[in-house]
Amino acid sequence: MVPVHYIESGAGTPLVLLHAFPVDARMWNPLRGRLEEQVRIIAPDQRGLGESSLDGSTARGMLDPKTAPLTADRPSVDVAAADILELLDQLELPRVVLGGCSMGGYVATAVLRAAPQRVAGLLMVDTKAPADTDEQRANRLGVATRAEQEGTSGWLADTMLPNLLGESTRRQRPEVVEELRALIEAQPADGVAWAQRAMAARPDSVETLRAFSGPSMVVVGAEDTITPPSAAREMAEVLPRGELVEMAGSGHLPSLEVPDALADAVLPWLASLDV
Structure with missing residues (x-):
């Protein structure tokens, strides 16, 4: 059974795209x-989001007793990475x-940490x-508790939208805000x-990236306040x-905000790779 729901289209170099929080593969x-x-292009809904269930089955509501205790007791990016590796298999x-x-x-x-030989670029x-600072970790855990207690309707989007989208997008493209x-x-x-x-518990990954000798592209929105250009440069x-590309007029989600510019940057880089 495929561990996560995914959207696949196109032909050529296989590119697996993993989405941001708190959205799904449609981004x-x-x-x-x-x-x-x-x-x-292969874009999975990560575990618990989109159409992927939290228990590791592709259909929501189907309980897999072998995986449910693991996901309930140990939220981890390593579990999410294992889903991706199983999907590739x-x-x-x-x-x-x-x-x-x-x-x-x-x-x-986390995929790179577990199976670097699977990553061509x-x-x-x-x-x-x-890794998160203590303050960032506490904020994540607070959101997790509130989501469980209150659901997410209204407050989660209201809280996150101003940070996820750049000022240019919020001012000029209301349709992207609503999407x-x-x-x-x-x-x-x-x-x-x-x-x-899972994100709160993730380890520092600087050395994992330093050990990766394959081709890498780092993209950042010039208006991103969550992971700003300075973090991308590092x-x-x-x-x-590593090759750095900065996207003018974009915040944290360039695939929604400036898809043309992102495609223009990514396509030549992908064409240069040997996969």
């Missing part, structure tokens, strides 16, 4: 349409280009390598809580073959 749809003539993909935005970058790094979008709001509102409270606890410097 990549604007980019997908610009890449799929040359790239095989079932798709018979020995090596892929692996991309992740924000939380997706944390999971991508690394695309890190508006994410970071260090993102709908994506956030669609996420189950239990998956939101699990993901926050990541690109750590990666032995």
Whole structure:
């Protein structure tokens, strides 16, 4: 059984795209349409979000007793990474280009930690390598508790939207604001809580990235206040073959905010890779 729901389209270089928090694989749809003539895109809904259940089955509500205790007791990006590796096995993909935005970058790094031989290239979008500070960890755990107690309707989107989107997008593209709001509102409270606890527990990954000798592209929105350009520069410097690209007019989610510019940056880089 496939461990997570995923969206697949296109043909060519296999590119696995891991989404940000608190959305799902649909955040990549604007980019997908610009890449799929040359790239095989595989975008999973990470465990507990989108159409992927928290218990490790693709259909929500189906209990898998072998995996449910693990997910309930130990939220971890390593569990999410194991889902991705199992998906690659079932798709018979020995090596892929692996991309992740924000939380997706944390999971991508966990995949790299577990199975670096599976990663032919690394695309890190508006994410970071260090672990959370104590304050950041406490904030995540607070969100997780509130999601479980109150659900996520209204407050989660209201809290996160101003930080996820750049000032230019919020001012000029109200349709993107509403699209993102709908994506956030669609996420189950239990998956939101699990993901926050998994991110809060993640280790520092600087040395994992330093050890990766493959080609890497680091993308950052110029208006990102969550993982700003300074954090992206540090990541690109750590990666032995890191290339930094800054997206003007974008905040934390360039695949929604500036998909044309992101595609223009990613396509030539992908074409240069040997997968």
